[in-house]
Structures are given as C-alpha cells and as structure tokens.
Amino acid sequence: MPLEHSIVPAPEHFAPGGGDSFHLGEATRILVEPGSDGAAAVGAFLAEILRPSTGFALPVEPAGDAPAADALSLLLGGDEAALGEEGYELEVGGDRAVLRAARPAGLFRGAQTLRQLLPAAVESHESVVTSGPWPLPACRIVDRPRFAWRGAMLDVARHFFSVDEVKQFIDALALYKLNTLHLHLTDDQGWRIEIASWPRLAEVGGSTQVGGGRGGFYTQADYAEIVAYAAERFVTVIPEIDMPGHVNAALVSYPELSGDGAAPAPYTGIQVGFSALRVDVDATYRMVEDVVRELAAITPGPYLHMGGDEVETMDDEAYARFIERVQEIVARHGKRMGGGEETAKARLLPGSVAQHWKSESVRDALAHGAKLVLSPASKVYLDMKYDASTELGLRWAGRIEVRDAYEWDPATLLEGVAEGDVLGVEAPIWTETARNLTSLQYLAFPRLPAVAEVAWTPAAGRDWEGFRARLAAHAPRWRLLGINYHRSPQVPWDG
Ligand code: TNX
Numbered sequence: 001m002p003l004e005h006s007i008v009p010a011p012e013h014f015a016p017g018g019g020d021s022f023h024l025g026e027a028t029r030i031l032v033e034p035g036s037d038g039a040a041a042v043g044a045f046l047a048e049i050l051r052p053s054t055g056f057a058l059p060v061e062p063a064g065d066a067p068a069a070d071a072l073s074l075l076l077g078g079d080e081a082a083l084g085e086e087g088y089e090l091e092v093g094g095d096r097a098v099l100r101a102a103r104p105a106g107l108f109r110g111a112q113t114l115r116q117l118l119p120a121a122v123e124s125h126e127s128v129v130t131s132g133p134w135p136l137p138a139c140r141i142v143d144r145p146r147f148a149w150r151g152a153m154l155d156v157a158r159h160f161f162s163v164d165e166v167k168q169f170i171d172a173l174a175l176y177k178l179n180t181l182h183l184h185l186t187d188d189q190g191w192r193i194e195i196a197s198w199p200r201l202a203e204v205g206g207s208t209q210v211g212g213g214r215g216g217f218y219t220q221a222d223y224a225e226i227v228a229y230a231a232e233r234f235v236t237v238i239p240e241i242d243m244p245g246h247v248n249a250a251l252v253s254y255p256e257l258s259g260d261g262a263a264p265a266p267y268t269g270i271q272v273g274f275s276a277l278r279v280d281v282d283a284t285y286r287m288v289e290d291v292v293r294e295l296a297a298i299t300p301g302p303y304l305h306m307g308g309d310e311v312e313t314m315d316d317e318a319y320a321r322f323i324e325r326v327q328e329i330v331a332r333h334g335k336r337m338g339g340g341e342e343t344a345k346a347r348l349l350p351g352s353v354a355q356h357w358k359s360e361s362v363r364d365a366l367a368h369g370a371k372l373v374l375s376p377a378s379k380v381y382l383d384m385k386y387d388a389s390t391e392l393g394l395r396w397a398g399r400i401e402v403r404d405a406y407e408w409d410p411a412t413l414l415e416g417v418a419e420g421d422v423l424g425v426e427a428p429i430w431t432e433t434a435r436n437l438t439s440l441q442y443l444a445f446p447r448l449p450a451v452a453e454v455a456w457t458p459a460a461g462r463d464w465e466g467f468r469a470r471l472a473a474h475a476p477r478w479r480l481l482g483i484n485y486h487r488s489p490q491v492p493w494d495g
Contacts, residue, residue, distance in 0.1 A: 005139070006473035007116045008449045009177055009456035010466070017138025019093040024118075024134035025070070026056055031063035033076040038104025041232065043074050046111045050118075054134055055127040069095040072114065078102040086179070086234075087144025090114065092136045105234040106144075109177050113141060116175075120476035147410065149373055149424025150455035151180030151238075152448060154440075155383075155431040157187035157249075158270070159209050160216035165437045167229050172444065172483060174233035176452035181230055182238045182305060182338075182426060185218075188248035188267045188275055192217045193239065197290040198254065205249035208266045210432055224298055231300070238338060239295055242307030243288070244314065244322050248275040256283050259313075270432040273312035279322045289329055296333035303353065304330050309340030320346040327352060338373070341365075353423060356414065357381075358397070363416050371423045379408050380451050382443045383430040386486055392433045392442060402488045406450040406467055409459050425455040438484045445478060445485035446471055468492060 004016055030047050033039035043060040051058055063073050073096065078089060080102035088101040088110030099110040115122065117136050152173055154161065161169070170181060185193045191205030194217060206217030218226070227237045247257070248267040255263035259278050267275075277284050295304060306326050311319055323339065323346035330337040331349065338353040341362035348354060350369030356362040358377050365372060375381070377397035384400040385393035398404075405427075411419040427448055434440045453467060468491050475493055478485050487493060 003469055003473070005117065005137070006470040007113055008467075008470055008474060009453035010461050010470070011113065011141045011143035012458055012461060013142040015140045017091075017093040017140060019138045021135035021137050022092050022095060022097055024050070024054060024056060024072075024136070027070050028056060028058060029068070029071045030058050030060045031068055031071045031073045032060060033074065034062040036076055036104065039074050039076055039107055042104055042107040042111055045108070045232070046072070046074070046114065049115055050122060052126060053122045053124040054132065067096065067098060071096055073098045074107045074111070075100045076102065076104070076107070078106065084144050085148075086177075087142075088113070090139070090141040090143075092117070092140075093138035097136055105179075108174075108234045109145075110143070112175055112177055113143065120473070120480065123477045123480040125480070145177065145456045146458050147422065147424035147455045149180050149426065150178045150452060151182055151373070151424065151426035152178060152382075152444070152451075153182035153184055153240075153375070153426055153428035155184040155187070155429060156192050157184055157190045157209075157242075158431040159213070159435050160190060160192060160206075161431075161437065161440070162216070163218065163222050163225055166226050168437060169440070170226075170230050170233055170235055171481075172441075172448065173235055176449050177456055178448075178452050179235055180238060180424070180426065181235050182240060182428075183226075184240045184242065184428075184430075186241050186249065186307075187246045188272075190215045190217075191249040191253065193223060193241075193295070194219045195291050195294055196220070197294065198287055200253035201250055201291075203253075205253040208249065208268055210268055210270055211435070212268045213435075220294070220298055227298065227300065236301040237299065238301055238303045238305050239299055240305035240307055240338070241291055241295065242309065243326065244277040244279055244319070245273060245275060245309065245311035246307060247277050250277070250287075251275060254283075254287070256281075257287060273310045276311055276313045279314070279318055285325065285329070288326055292326075292329050292333050292335075296330075296335050299335070302336050303338045304333075304335045305338035305355075306330065306343075307340060308343040309357075311342070316345055344370075355426065357428075360414055363414060366417070366421055372417060372421055373423050373426050374410050374413060375426045375428050376408070376413060379405055380425065380427040380447075381430070382427050382447050382451075383433065386488060390486070392439050394430070394432060400447065402446050402450050402468070402471070402490050403464055405447040406454065406462075407464055408454065410454065411459070425451060427451040441484040442486055445483055446474070446488060446491065449474065
C-alpha cells in the first residue's frame with residue numbers, strides 16, 4: 001500500500017483531499033496573519049527553508065481578507081480550545097495551502113508539516129529547481145501534541161559542543177516538533193557555563209572533558225544566543241547544573257566546596273557517583289545562590305534543572321535536606337526546579353518536575369503535586385548502542401534499536417502513573433562516547449524521531465509498521481541536511 005504521507009511525528013488527523021496537488025511556483029507567495037510578528041517570523045522561517053532549493057522568491061506578505069490563490073497562508077484565529085498552544089489545521093488543495101493555528105507556536109509546528117509534505121529535495125541548501133516540481137498533496141490535517149514537554153537532553157559536559165553545533169541540534173529538534181532542549185551544563189568532567197561571581201567554575205572547570213581534550217564553556221552571551229535561536233524555533237532551553245553529585249569540575253575550581261577542602265584531580269574518565277558538594281558549609285549555598293541567580297536571569301524558560309542524580313556518598317536525609325534547600329533557592333529566583341528521579345526523596349513543591357530514568361520510586365514525587373517527565377533508560381537513552389555491532393555508545397541500560405525507542409506508551413510505563421501525571425517525554429544523549437556532532441547525530445538518528453512521535457502522536461495513531469515506512473522516507477532529507485544516521489536493519493530504507 002502506498003504511503004498516504006511520511007509526516008513524522010504522525011499528525012492526529014490526516015485525510016487525503018479529493019482535488020489536485022498544489023504546486024509551488026515562481027509566483028507563489030507566503031501570506032501571514034496581518035499585525036502578528038509571530039506569524040511573520042514563522043513565514044520568514046518557512047521562506048528560508050524553501051527558497052534555496054526551489055529558487056523561488058516566495059515573498060512574505062500580510063494576508064488580505066479573502067483566502068488567496070497561489071499562496072501558502074499562515075493565519076491565526078484558530079480555535080484555541082481545540083488546538084491549544086501548539087496545534088494547527090492545514091488544508092491543501094488546488095491552488096493554495098492554508099495553515100491556521102491559535103498561536104504562532106502552532107504555525108511553526110504546522111510549517112514543519114508543510115515542509116515534510118514537500119519532496120525531500122526541498123531540504124537542499126542549493127538550488128535544485130530543475131528537479132522540481134514542488135507538489136503539496138491535497139489533504140486536510142488537524143493536529144496537536146499529546147504531551148506538552150517533548151524534549152531531548154544534550155550532555156555538553158562530557159564532551160563540549162560549540163554554539164554552532166548546538167544550533168544544528170536545535171534545528172533537528174524543530175524538524176520533529178520537539179519543544180524542549182535540556183542542556184546538561186555541568187558534570188565531573190567539565191563546567192560549561194560562565195558564572196561571573198565564581199569565574200573559576202568555567203575558566204578552570206571548563207578546561208577538561210572526557211578523554212583529555214580541551215573542553216570549553218559558553219559565555220553568558222553564547223548561552224543567550226543559544227536560548228534565542230531555540231526560541232525562534234519555539235524550543236525552550238532548560239539549563240541543568242548537576243548537584244550535589246557530578247561536581248568534580250566545580251571542586252577542582254573551588255576546593256572549599258569539597259568534603260575535605262582539598263582540590264581533587266581533574267577527572268576525564270567516565271565513572272559516576274564519586275563526587276559530592278559539602279552540604280554543611282555556607283560556601284556551598286552561596287555558590288548555589290549565585291549560580292541560580294545568574295542562570296535564572298538569562299533563562300526565560302520556567303525551569304532550572306538541578307540534577308540531583310547518583311550521589312553515592314550521602315545519606316538520604318542529608319540528600320533530601322540539600323535538595324529542599326536548593327528547591328527553595330530556585331523558587332526564590334522565580335523558577336521551578338527540575339531534577340532526576342532521586343529528588344522524589346525530598347518534599348518537592350507542586351510545579352517541580354522529577355525525571356524518571358530507571359526507578360519506579362519517581363512516583364513519590366506525585367504525592368506532593370510535582371509532575372513527571374519520562375526518560376526510561378532502556379527505551380530513550382540515545383547514548384545506548386543500537387545492537388551488538390554498534391561502535392559508539394554505552395550498554396548499561398541495554399541495546400536500544402529504533403523499535404525499542406518507539407514501541408512503548410508513557411501512560412502505561414509505570415504502575416500508578418497515569419497520563420495526567422506525565423508532563424512529557426525526554427530523550428537524553430549523554431556524550432561519554434560522542435566526541436563530535438557526527439557521532440551525536442548517529443546516536444540520535446533515527447531514534448530521536450521515534451521518541452518525538454511517542455511524545456506527539458496519540459497512542460491510537462501510532463503503529464510500528466506505519467512508522468518505519470514513513471521514517472525510511474526521511475533518510476534523503478537527513479542526507480541533504482548533513483545529518484549522519486544509523487542505517488537500522490529495522491527500517492526499509494529505499495536508497
Ligand atoms: C547515567 S542518567 C547518568 C549519567 C550518565 C549516563 C550514561 C543519570 C541521571 N546519570 O551520568 O552519563 O547514565 O548513560
């Protein structure tokens with residue numbers, strides 16, 4: 001059976017239209033909701049994607065009162081109750097395509113659908129106008145996400161990634177309608193964000209990475225640039241400062257924060273669990289306060305992630321007291337706290353978020369009104385190997401092929417955790433073995449699009465056979481976008 005479409009993540013409702021495809025051409029315009037900067041920005045984004053490959057001018061202009069011919073119209077005024085923040089409706093046929101949403105974010109998600117409805121060649125950075133035509137198949141789509149938090153986590157601590165590399169990663173998230181980038185900014189092997197009041201954290205703590213390379217860090221201006229780039233793609237950045245464990249780089253920078261007050265040696269291996277902040281001295285809380293204050297000031301998103309994972313050198317009571325104190329500092333600076341599932345040992349505030357990765361104990365977070373983000377290691381840890389022949393990756397959580405990342409349901413994963421308890425799904429990519437962007441992409445593709453569909457598409461709209469056929473159609477796009485990927489034997493690639 002031929003595919004109706006190859007949109008990933010699959011839209012909630014798709015109906016083929018009866019009429020002809022709409023062909024983009026020399027005279028096609030992109031018309032946007034008059035008076036809306038958000039709609040104009042989405043129009044400009046779409047034009048930038050389509051112009052190089054098609055060679056068409058695609059001017060972006062305010063829409064008039066009547067629906068226009070030979071145009072892609074991006075309009076607001078969609079039913080907010082039905083579409084929410086990120087939903088959209090798309091109607092294509094004959095001589096036009098009309099995209100409608102309640103909010104600019106919905107237009108942006110819909111623009112990714114439009115992009116995916118066009119031939120893969122549209123992703124080319126060079127004019128391939130001779131290989132046109134550029135048909136958009138007649139159809140009607142009504143679509144909105146199942147979960148509000150659809151994320152990926154990038155570990156820039158084990159290996160450092162430049163601002164440009166992070167931007168390329170954000171582009172890939174945007175294509176699959178992901179809306180959250182969790183940046184793991186600190187760990188034993190490196191501290192990657194400038195903190196003006198504790199300058200050695202980045203200057204000294206940022207100078208190492210796994211395997212002994214040079215490391216690096218983001219100035220606050222670099223970080224602001226990443227946040228702004230993400231925001232243009234309706235992606236929220238959630239910065240993580242991991243504590244009280246995973247802090248060797250911080251202790252190298254400021255030995256007074258360590259248990260015995262002595263500077264440990266810099267660490268460039270890949271063990272976990274051995275380092276911890278001293279939780280009984282004022283200096284630690286001064287540092288936390290300063291870091292949270294500086295980070296909150298440059299983070300428009302609602303969350304600061306404070307880690308809290310894998311502390312093997314502290315009893316539960318001291319751990320919980322520390323987390324509660326950190327949570328209070330975060331709240332005082334106007335943010336909500338995110339943390340690993342271990343933080344459920346503390347009294348979390350309603351509004352805090354606990355991230356499940358391996359234990360059912362995360363459920364305890366619900367008693368206090370906190371919500372969960374699901375990152376089950378055996379399904380969505382994209383730093384695991386695909387199979388026995390994968391060179392990159394770790395294997396402590398098992399091998400994860402595309403189908404494993406795809407075939408699970410967030411509402412039935414954990415006993416006693418229902419759909420309404422779950423804010424969403426996040427796929428972490430820890431980078432112990434990913435030394436560069438090419439390796440990172442290999443781990444992320446094609447599993448990241450699989451997780452994106454788990455988070456976006458209602459369970460009833462998902463099935464493995466359909467997914468793998470649609471996924472296969474994305475490989476030509478990845479090649480044009482310069483995205484490396486694993487040619488999984490589970491996917492019927494056609495080229
Ligand atoms: C566990 S998941 C970790 C990380 C490692 C990762 C490697 C979690 C909270 N901690 O420190 O990088 O495994 O897969």
